[in-house]
Every structure is written in structure tokens, then in C-alpha cells.
Amino acid sequence: MGESLVxxxxxxxxxxxxxxRSMLEEMENWMGNLWSGGQEGWLxxxxxxxxxxxxxxxAVEAKMDLPGVKPEEVDIQLNGNVLTxxxxxxxxxxxxxxxxxxxxxxxxxxxRTVSLPCPVEESKVTAAYKDGxxxxxxxxxxxxxxxxxxxxx
Numbered sequence: 312m313g314e315s316l317v318x319x320x321x322x323x324x325x326x327x328x329x330x331x332r333s334m335l336e337e338m339e340n341w342m343g344n345l346w347s348g349g350q351e352g353w354l355x356x357x358x359x360x361x362x363x364x365x366x367x368x369x370a371v372e373a374k375m376d377l378p379g380v381k382p383e384e385v386d387i388q389l390n391g392n393v394l395t396x397x398x399x400x401x402x403x404x405x406x407x408x409x410x411x412x413x414x415x416x417x418x419x420x421x422x423r424t425v426s427l428p429c430p431v432e433e434s435k436v437t438a439a440y441k442d443g444x445x446x447x448x449x450x451x452x453x454x455x456x457x458x459x460x461x462x463x464x
């Protein structure tokens with residue numbers, strides 16, 4: 312019984328794993344491989360750019376790393392409180408006489424959709440692109456802005 316199920320079933324991983332690995336740990340590993348948090352995962356293919364969403368008293372800000380992508384190749388859409396950023400990182404032409412030993416930079420289309428934490432003023436949204444980083448500033452509606460309430464004594 313020293314041979315694992317991976318070897319016996321021609322590369323199909325076992326849900327049971329080895330004696331020191333619980334089924335829960337194995338399932339967590341599988342789920343991690345599906346999405347892989349920005350790295351190469353089974354479902355993402357590794358072409359999904361990182362996205363940060365932060366909030367201040369007056370606005371929500373989304374930052375996305377898009378090195379090598381031209382601003383005109385990016386599409387930003389806002390539908391209610393759902394922000395979608397999509398685009399394409401185009402493949403570079405291979406140079407004749409050059410042998411590649413490693414190719415890790417991803418090409419192809421990407422799309423990220425995120426729900427915003429509060430309502431924003433759609434007509435005042437701005438986007439800036441500098442040094443491969445896209446910054447989208449989404450001002451909050453007056454109702455969504457943080458207000459300090461004084462207590463009467």
C-alpha cells in the first residue's frame with residue numbers, strides 16, 4: 312500500500328491523501344488550486360490581474376495592476392454598485408533568432424467584477440493610468456458618506 316492513488320490512477324489525485332493529510336486539507340488544496348488568488352489556477356489560467364478596493368470617508372478606490380496593457384485596451388463599466396474592468400494583454404511578436412527558455416507573462420483577455428461597498432456617484436467616477444497601474448476613483452453619494460453625529464447633553 313506504499314504506492315499512492317495518484318500513481319495508481321494515472322495522475323488523478325486522491326481525495327484521501329496520505330496518512331498525515333486529512334480530507335479537509337486535501338479539499339482546501341483543491342479549492343486553492345481552482346482560483347489560486349491571482350496566481351496560476353486551474354480556472355483562472357493565471358491571466359487575472361490583481362485588484363485592490365479601498366474606501367475613505369468620501370470615495371471608493373479600485374487599483375489594478377495592468378503592466379503592458381495600453382489604456383485604450385481597457386474597458387471600465389459601472390452598473391449600480393458593480394464595477395467591471397476588462398481588457399486584453401496582447402501577445403508580443405516573437406523575434407527571429409531568439410530562443411525562449413521560459414515564458415511566464417500571460418496574454419489574452421481578462422475581466423474582473425467586484426461589488427462596491429456603497430452607492431457611488433456614477434457621473435463623477437474618474438480613472439487614471441500611470442506606470443502600469445489603473446486607479447479608479449468612485450466618489451460616494453451624499454447618503455453613503457460618513458457623517459459624525461454629535462450627542463446632545
